[in-house]
Amino acid sequence: MRRTGDSKLIQELNRFIILDMIRKHGPISRSEIAKRNGISPTTVTSAVGELIRDGLVCEDGIGESSGGRKPIMLRFYPDGQFLIGISLTNTAVTIAELNLEANVRHKERFAYDKPLSGDDVIAYLFASLEQFLSRYDDRSKCLGISIIVPGIVDAANGAIRYNSKLNLKNVPLKELVEAKFGLKTWLENDANAIALAENSFGRGTHSDNMLYVTVGEGVGMGIIVNGAIFRGHNGGAGEFGHTVVQQTGTRCDCGNIGCLENNVGWPEIYSRILSAHAKGKQTVIIELAGGDVTRISPALFRAALQQNDQVCLDIMEEIAATLSIGIVNLVNLFNPSLIILGGEIVRDNPLFVKRVREQVMDKALFILTDGLEIHATALGEEFPMVAAAAVLLQDVFHFSL
Template identity: 55%
Template sequence: MQRRTGDLKLIQELNRSIILNMIREHGPISRSEIAKKNKISPTTVTAAVNEFIREGLVSEVGTGKSSGGRKPILIRFNPDGGFLISVSVTNSAIKVAELNLQAAIRKKDLFPVHDVKGDELIEFTLRSIEEFIGRLSDLTKCVGISITAPGIVDAAKGVIRYNSKLDLINVPAKTLFESRFGLKTYLDNDVNAMVLAEKKYGKSIHSTNLVYVTIDEGLGTGILVNGSIFRGHHGGAGELGHTSISPDGIPCECGNNGCLENYVHWPAIRSKIEQQVNIGYPSLIRDLLEQEQTPLTPQMFKTAIKQGDPLATSIMEEVASYLSIGIANVINLFNPETVILGGVIAEDNPQLINQIQTAVSKRALHILTEGLEIRTSSFAEDADLIGAAAVLLQDLFQFSLHA
């Protein structure tokens, strides 16, 4: 009996999602049309729609054309009828934001992380969310929390399996966050979430094969194959950063030598710049450091590239050349129609994108580069937060990536 009640509840929830999604995608729409299109009984539709109106998720907007009898009342989706909390765990900060049900950011906050790892980092994340939520007046319309983190993530179980930089091993994040806040919580890898955001809300709505590479404190990759996120056996597919590009190269924290990440991520770029500046190599970056009196930032590196600074340009060319090897390999393996380059090093860095486009077109199989688009992300620095929202909204609306 228990089981049957469970099944019934599941069907009701599924019907609710289908009806809400139909209104979202095809509204304004009448109750009878929803019933007809989804082969759901008119009574079920009416009950669900009444519930949505009460919850503020939909509203009635005038009448449609009559097909004989009374003119039907049309229903429209209210993206601001509810909200969600997106959380992005990164190496340098915990980003928390409130988004509406169309993944538009309403409020966001950044909590800088200073040398905190493992359990302490999780506790810091929980406290950051607590602080953010504390400033919201009302949580009754909150549909849940969605978290993204770099590294290997088991999205189905809600567990961060492995992130050596942040010392997160087998962290049951979903359970921890749900018990702390009493809100349904989702978890996914950061770049997989960004792929979802591009596919549902960005410029890649029509893509079915896409590779998304982020260059930040690390190198992250998400892969869309035949319209689905390619996750692999452990949820760890797309570790482009740990593919080898040099047999006896730089030792990597993963235990291997010569992993791509160590040649292109921000710490590598920073140490190269510092080395050269310290030995007196003339560079605009030296002036920027003196002017701003802060530690070296990716922004300074990008400013110097834009101004044609020889040091910044030569380091950028080296980074582009290594990245192109990795990206050409991924193109040859997955034959995507789009490659998106995101993260702080690639955003607002047209010179780097141009270099990669040129190098990749020489390296990858020519036929696979025909019509290939290499571009930056649709959401720039908010890609992770919108990505987290897309993960939750995909479940809320039960939308399929193939739709």
């Protein structure tokens, strides 16, 4: 019995290696795959047969001969199967169909018409998913569903341990979705998933030790250590937003005072804009919002920065300085080779990234800044969906670049 198990495992490993080689180096011939990997031609032929049957690989023309018969070339076929990516946030459920290169083929956003909490969130997710999946008569080509959500996630068991804003505690979401929809399901924390996506498809493909930091409503982080997500004991590693940068200030959702996210997140930026306006300082953002302060958004903040608005520039400087203190601590703790900045405050905001980079390079231990790169995310607009896809693809195919 043991022998059967071993040979099955070897067969499966060969299949991964061969698929990965075709994906990265295709078009490529069967004999070239055998030669490059030291796998026998018979094994390659039978594994390729399976991959073609599963719709993962296709034959694509005739290659150059190195003596004998001209070889048939093989390439990865990313549209032979698909997956469903879901992003569950405080404001909406977004669901998309993606191919195996994490390209979005169809997407729908189901926005909440009132704030949802607890069981109502899960009921809303199920209703949205049911509606989305109703377009598929045949789900046999669907690899499964990958859900990303903020908060503390037990990825191994597919459970949301804690999400304060949606009031979710110990929800076995993977089990619930699998039971209702009959599709294999993955669950991951959103920042972890984005870090993984940066590591698989984005800027971090050559970095085994990298951090992804997101600044928007709150501050989150995904940590890649030695090429894998670092989760900590309870799946809560990376609560960067709740690291303490002040001994005073407003009380945070987490119960503490002086948390980083209350000093650099969008609500803080927004309140600083309002207080500058109340003091009679002139700022273009009021005009950009059509005189309606409730319409002031991160996008308008970025637009005001582009117009060199002094009030917004001053606020950005203060925010960048505080965030830099946190990131200096991260550099000194993790010694990453790459830090990627994302989130609504950072996106399309090169000046902000530049100021953070300058201050971190200046203040972190000089040995640790040697070779350190700090960049804005390159994942593009569909990053939550790409992140969800990366979780599934990494697990099913061990896809990485």
